[in-house]
Amino acid sequence: MAEAAREPPPQHTDFQELEDGEDLFPEPSATPESEPASLAAEDISTNSNGPKLDSLFNDEDPEDLFAEATEEVSLDSPERDILLSDGPSPAITPVTPPCSATTPRLGHDDMFTHSSFDEIEEEEGGDSFDMQISVSDPEKVGDGMNAYMAYKVSIKTSMSLFKSHEFSVKRRFSDFLGLHSKLASKYLHVGYVVPPAPEKSIVGMTKVKVGKEDQSSNDFVEKRRSSLERYLMRTVKHPVLLKDPDVLQFLESSELPRAVSTQALSSAGLLRMVNKAAEAVNKMTIKMNESDAWFEEKQQHLDHLDVQLRKLHGSVESLVCHRKELSGTTALFAKSAAMLGNSEDHTALSRALSQLAEVEEKMEQLHHDQANGDFYLLSELLGDYVRLLGAVKAVFDHRMRTWQKLQDSQILLQKKREAETKLQFNNKPDKVQQVKDEIRELETKVQQGERDFDQISQTIRKEVSRFEKVRVKDFKTIVIKYLESLVQTQQQLIKYWDAFLPEAKAIS
Amino acid sequence: MMEEVKEVTSTLSVHVHNIKVTEVLKDGDTLTFLIVSQKLSGTGEHHVDRTYEDFEWLQQLLFSQEDEPGIQGVIFPSLPAKAHVNPSAKVMKQLGFLGLGEWQLYCKALESYLRLVAAHDILSKNKAVEIFLTSSEPPGRHRAKKNLFNRLSQAVEERRKEGYKDVDEFFQTERNHNLVLTGYAKTAAERFLDVVQSEQKIAVACAHFSASLHLCVDPGEDPDKQAFSKACVKLSEVFDSIKKNMTSVAENNMNTLGLGLDLESRCQEAEREMLFRRTCKLVELEAARRNAEKAKPLKKAAMEEAKKTAEIEFNHICVVAKQEVHRFRAARVKMLQHALVQWCEKQLLTAKESADQLNQQLQAFRGIP
Numbered sequence: 001m002a003e004a005a006r007e008p009p010p011q012h013t014d015f016q017e018l019e020d021g022e023d024l025f026p027e028p029s030a031t032p033e034s035e036p037a038s039l040a041a042e043d044i045s046t047n048s049n050g051p052k053l054d055s056l057f058n059d060e061d062p063e064d065l066f067a068e069a070t071e072e073v074s075l076d077s078p079e080r081d082i083l084l085s086d087g088p089s090p091a092i093t094p095v096t097p098p099c100s101a102t103t104p105r106l107g108h109d110d111m112f113t114h115s116s117f118d119e120i121e122e123e124e125g126g127d128s129f130d131m132q133i134s135v136s137d138p139e140k141v142g143d144g145m146n147a148y149m150a151y152k153v154s155i156k157t158s159m160s161l162f163k164s165h166e167f168s169v170k171r172r173f174s175d176f177l178g179l180h181s182k183l184a185s186k187y188l189h190v191g192y193v194v195p196p197a198p199e200k201s202i203v204g205m206t207k208v209k210v211g212k213e214d215q216s217s218n219d220f221v222e223k224r225r226s227s228l229e230r231y232l233m234r235t236v237k238h239p240v241l242l243k244d245p246d247v248l249q250f251l252e253s254s255e256l257p258r259a260v261s262t263q264a265l266s267s268a269g270l271l272r273m274v275n276k277a278a279e280a281v282n283k284m285t286i287k288m289n290e291s292d293a294w295f296e297e298k299q300q301h302l303d304h305l306d307v308q309l310r311k312l313h314g315s316v317e318s319l320v321c322h323r324k325e326l327s328g329t330t331a332l333f334a335k336s337a338a339m340l341g342n343s344e345d346h347t348a349l350s351r352a353l354s355q356l357a358e359v360e361e362k363m364e365q366l367h368h369d370q371a372n373g374d375f376y377l378l379s380e381l382l383g384d385y386v387r388l389l390g391a392v393k394a395v396f397d398h399r400m401r402t403w404q405k406l407q408d409s410q411i412l413l414q415k416k417r418e419a420e421t422k423l424q425f426n427n428k429p430d431k432v433q434q435v436k437d438e439i440r441e442l443e444t445k446v447q448q449g450e451r452d453f454d455q456i457s458q459t460i461r462k463e464v465s466r467f468e469k470v471r472v473k474d475f476k477t478i479v480i481k482y483l484e485s486l487v488q489t490q491q492q493l494i495k496y497w498d499a500f501l502p503e504a505k506a507i508s
Numbered sequence: 509m510m511e512e513v514k515e516v517t518s519t520l521s522v523h524v525h526n527i528k529v530t531e532v533l534k535d536g537d538t539l540t541f542l543i544v545s546q547k548l549s550g551t552g553e554h555h556v557d558r559t560y561e562d563f564e565w566l567q568q569l570l571f572s573q574e575d576e577p578g579i580q581g582v583i584f585p586s587l588p589a590k591a592h593v594n595p596s597a598k599v600m601k602q603l604g605f606l607g608l609g610e611w612q613l614y615c616k617a618l619e620s621y622l623r624l625v626a627a628h629d630i631l632s633k634n635k636a637v638e639i640f641l642t643s644s645e646p647p648g649r650h651r652a653k654k655n656l657f658n659r660l661s662q663a664v665e666e667r668r669k670e671g672y673k674d675v676d677e678f679f680q681t682e683r684n685h686n687l688v689l690t691g692y693a694k695t696a697a698e699r700f701l702d703v704v705q706s707e708q709k710i711a712v713a714c715a716h717f718s719a720s721l722h723l724c725v726d727p728g729e730d731p732d733k734q735a736f737s738k739a740c741v742k743l744s745e746v747f748d749s750i751k752k753n754m755t756s757v758a759e760n761n762m763n764t765l766g767l768g769l770d771l772e773s774r775c776q777e778a779e780r781e782m783l784f785r786r787t788c789k790l791v792e793l794e795a796a797r798r799n800a801e802k803a804k805p806l807k808k809a810a811m812e813e814a815k816k817t818a819e820i821e822f823n824h825i826c827v828v829a830k831q832e833v834h835r836f837r838a839a840r841v842k843m844l845q846h847a848l849v850q851w852c853e854k855q856l857l858t859a860k861e862s863a864d865q866l867n868q869q870l871q872a873f874r875g876i877p
Contacts, residue, residue, distance in 0.1 A: 308724045315717035322713050326706035333703050336696035343688050346841050352848060468732040475736065476876065479743055483870040486750070490863035497856040504852050507845035 131157040131236055133251075135229040138221045140208065141172075147209045148172045151225060153232065155251055161243065162252065169254060173200075176228055178259020182246045183235070188391070189398045190452075191459030193467055194241065195234040196387045198227035226376055230384060237470070288403050292457065298464055299396060306389050313382040320379055323371035327364050334360035348507040355503040359496050366492055373485040381478050385471065392467060399456045406449035413442040519633050521548055522641055524626040529615040533557070537593050539611070541618060545641050554642045560590050562640065563618065565647055566625070569636040576630060578821075580785040581828030583836050584631075585624035586774035588617045604701050605766040616767055630828075672787050676826070682833055683783050690776040697769040704766060707758040714751035718744045738876055746869045753862040760854040768847025772840060779836055786825050793818045 137152040154168040180197035187194050204220040236242045236251075250256065290296050334357045341353030420435045522545035531542040538559055545554045567587050573579050589602045591614050600607045606614045625631050626641070639647050674680035721744035725737045796811070796818040803811040 308720070311720045312717065312724070315713060315720050319710065319713040319717060322706060322709040326703065326710060329699065329702040329706045333696065333699040336692065336699045340689075340692045340696055343685070343692055345685065346837070349841050349844060352845070356848070468730075468736075472732055472735045472739065475739055476873070479739065480870070480873055483746065483866060483873060487863060487866045487870060490859055490866060493859045494856065494863060497852055497859055501849070501852045501856065504845065504848040507841065507848070 129237060129239075129242075130159055131155065133229060133232045133236065135225050135232065138225055145206075145209055148174075149208060149221060149224075151228060153251065161248070167252065169251065169256075171250070171256065173198075173205075173224070173228070174259050175250065175256055176231065178256075179235075179246060179250045180231075181259070183241060183244065186244070186246075187241070188394055189402075189456075191395045191399065191456040191463060192238070192240060193388070193391050193395055193463045195231060195238070196391050198224060198231055226380065227384075230380070234384075234388075238466075288400055294461065295396070295399070295457070302389060302392055302396075302464075306386065306393075309382055309386050309389065313379065313386060316374065316379045316382060320371055320374045323367055323374055327367035327371060330360055330364040330367055334358075334364060346507075352503050352507050355500060359500050362496055363493070366489055366496075370485065370489050373482060373489075377478050377482040377485070381474065385474075388467070392464065395456075395460055395463065399453070399460055402449070402453050402456050406446065406453050409442060409445045409449050413439065413446055416442055519635075520626055520638055520641070522546060522554060522626075523548060524623060524632075527619060527622045527626060527641065529619040529622070532611045532615055534593055539591055539593060541615060543622070543641065556641065556644060558640070558646065562647055563587055563621070566636050566640045570625065570631050570634055573630075573634060578824035578826075578828035579630070580789065581782060581825040581830075581832060582628070582630055583775070583779050583782045583832045585621050585628070586771075586778045587621055588614065588774070604697055605704075605762060605770045608701075608704070608762055613762060613767055613770075616763075617770065620767075620771055666788070669788055669791050670784055672791055674787070675790065678830065679783070679786065679826075683787070686776060686779050686783060690773070690780050693769065693773040693776050697766070697773045700761065700766055700769055704758050704761045707754050707761070711751045711754040711758065714747045714754060718747035718751065721747065735876070739873075742869070742873050742876065746866070746873075749862070749865050749869065753858065753865075756858045756862075757855065760851065760858055764847050764851035764854060768844055768851075772844060775836070775840060779833070782829060782832065786822075786829050789818075789822050789825055793822045 132155070134154045135151050136154065139150045139152075141148055141150045150170045150172050152168055153171050154166075155162070156166050158165060177197050177200070180194070183194045201220070204217075204224070207214075207217045208221060232251075235247060241247055337353055337360055338357035341350050341357055344350035344353055416435055416439045420432060420439060423432045423435055526546055528544045529541050530544050533540045533542070540557045540559055543554075543556050543558055547553065564587070567584070570584060588606050589599070591603065591607070591611060592599055595603065595607060603614070606617050622641070625637055631637065636647070674683065721740045724740040726733045727737075728734070793815075796815040800808070800811040800815040
């Protein structure tokens with residue numbers, strides 16, 4: 001992780017990361033016409049289809065979305081196949097595609113057929129992962145409510161995947177959200193754990209836009225900068241996501257088409273839709289015949305882990321809060337000591353008290369820095385993993401839904417077969433032919449459904465295994481960094497005390 | 509604390525510098541303090557138990573030594589406010605550092621009080637001190653007489669006299685200086701208490717985190733689960749030691765500089781009381797002088813007499829007061845130096861121990877595959 005030791009001055013982290021924006025823009029999923037619960041489940045996949053995306057963002061005929069949706073109850077809409085077999089996700093606002101996207105890299109057209117995924121993953125023969133990303137130099141662009149922060153994304157790599165070894169681009173927050181929404185729409189429903197993008201915050205951003213140059217705005221920007229960096233690193237460390245053309249475009253191209261209406265598909269919004277869908281699915285009382293105990297066990301394990309991580313996160317947040325408080329109280333005490341020193345007649349005592357005030361000031365800074373360590377290393381690590389678990393849960397849910405689709409198709413096929421038998425018995429040849437055609441279609445569907453289900457199950461197994469390994473490694477790396485910061489703090493303290501002792505002894 | 513060994517002139521039968529308040533016992537609502545002192549002759553000890561009322565009894569008797577000339581010029585050692593078994597928030601605020609923990613600091617403060625009283629030239633001669641320290645019988649736990657000596661806490665009109673212009677530059681300077689220092693010392697003690705309380709909160713948060721980590725341990729066979737569990741256990745140990753370190757840091761703060769600032773603050777208050785008493789006497793004296801001047805021939809003689817008495821009293825007070833101020837100045841510098849040195853030494857030791865331990869734990873953590 002390219003978490004360079006920045007000297008960020010965050011103080012308060014009590015930004016309520018609001019699930020904002022969703023109410024400001026017409027959110028299609030929020031106004032379903034009274035459709036069966038399965039429609040809610042449809043929203044995500046239909047949203048992820050190319051042409052539908054256009055209608056969504058053009059806002060011209062929002063009803064179109066629903067009109068089309070009502071026709072297709074099953075998720076195997078032709079649009080979805082387009083998504084799977086075509087090139088990169090259709091541009092949200094079509095713009096001249098940057099040149100890097102036109103040069104196909106690894107079997108461009110094969111990118112999205114399921115089997116190709118496996119090929120890419122097994123192709124370890126290429127570069128081993130070697131990449132450093134840093135997000136830096138936040139710069140305010142524009143004025144008033146249209147202003148935004150532009151961040152410099154710098155990449156250093158030796159991988160042959162990239163055109164050069166060191167390069168940088170300018171990106172804004174909505175670009176990151178746009179990247180995430182593209183990746184989520186492409187990969188979540190086939191079982192890949194797509195790292196969630198950092199949360200939006202109306203309060204935080206408004207302060208920055210309005211030009212409030214105070215500590216809390218700086219803290220907010222720094223918190224965001226750090227989370228963007230971690231987000232990118234997690235995304236590129238995923239072997240499949242790294243090679244995605246949208247990711248490559250994001251990292252390399254100097255101009256990026258503006259991601260519009262990222263509100264509706266912010267990670268929070270996405271997760272909410274996932275949760276709604278999951279609830280809807282549960283309400284349909286899917287009792288999935290889990291033939292694979294692995295999934296049930298993993299689900300339990302992940303639920304358990306979620307609870308544990310949240311608890312840990314809460315404890316660390318408390319620690320951060322109190323450490324910041326300590327920094328504050330130390331500062332106040334330093335001032336008191338200074339006043340005592342200034343008023344003191346006795347020369348040596350006066351000097352010692354003034355030195356005391358200085359030591360306390362230094363300790364204030366030390367505590368402040370340590371609070372940052374507590375926050376940026378431990379607290380954000382735990383928070384990131386709580387959010388990541390959300391993405392893992394999402395893929396499990398998608399698997400459930402895939403299974404449900406398969407079930408539906410199988411049931412329908414069964415019904416049609418029965419109908420066929422009945423019709424044959426009643427001797428209605430033309431209707432029989434129609435049913436035979438339908439059966440053939442359904443058989444294909446069922447086969448596809450079985451393949452989908454197998455594929456997603458396989459992918460999830462790999463992803464979860466990867467997640468667990470990365471989690472442990474991440475944890476260890478960061479804890480070591482944290483311990484190092486603690487040791488450093490102690491050694492500084494020793495220096496300060498050592499320097500003060502002779503001053504104290506000199507009073508007499 | 510105070511190393512004054514003036515036992516030759518003292519009428520006490522015990523050593524002054526090692527009077528100890530060793531324990532505090534809770535009995536329902538009452539707190540009883542065990543006081544141990546070493547006999548001057550031989551190797552015996554006195555063990556007595558006293559309640560706060562007993563301390564108040566002592567303080568009252570010291571205040572009411574009216575026959576002692578210039579007694580009002582004495583800076584009386586400050587007796588801490590009363591401690592209650594279940595103190596209200598108001599009482600806790602008043603006690604400050606002394607209310608922390610299980611009364612260890614409070615006992616230390618009572619100890620300082622006794623040592624200061626026993627070491628004082630004038631005060632130690634009062635029989636009450638000997639009785640208090642050595643008598644096995646609790647020295648009369650009746651309601652103490654109303655304290656006439658803490659005039660500052662009384663009527664508001666009295667307080668206005670505090671600003672009365674002095675006739676003596678030495679005392680005017682001292683009064684100004686004391687007023688400033690009293691305020692700053694009190695604030696410093698309060699703010700240092702806030703620091704200590706933040707540290708204690710951090711210790712609690714660390715303990716919490718450590719416990720939560722322990723709950724993350726998974727007995728599973730899975731190598732990833734085992735790796736994670738191991739890491740959690742190690743990290744839990746780390747936070748355990750961080751908690752211990754923070755607790756030590758807070759204790760060091762309380763026991764050395766905290767106590768010192770608290771004592772300094774109360775002693776400055778005590779000096780303020782004394783200076784105020786003197787100022788009030790000055791006001792009386794000036795009034796007596798005016799009365800004597802303006803007096804009609806009939807009353808003249810009486811007024812002159814009153815004036816002379818007032819003058820003599822005032823002069824006595826000034827003599828004692830000046831000595832006390834000098835003694836006080838020297839004593840507080842010594843006390844603060846002692847507190848600062850102890851504080852620094854203890855924190856340095858704690859920091860070194862913590863650094864060593866963290867280093868070890870860091871190495872252990874790196875060693876986990």
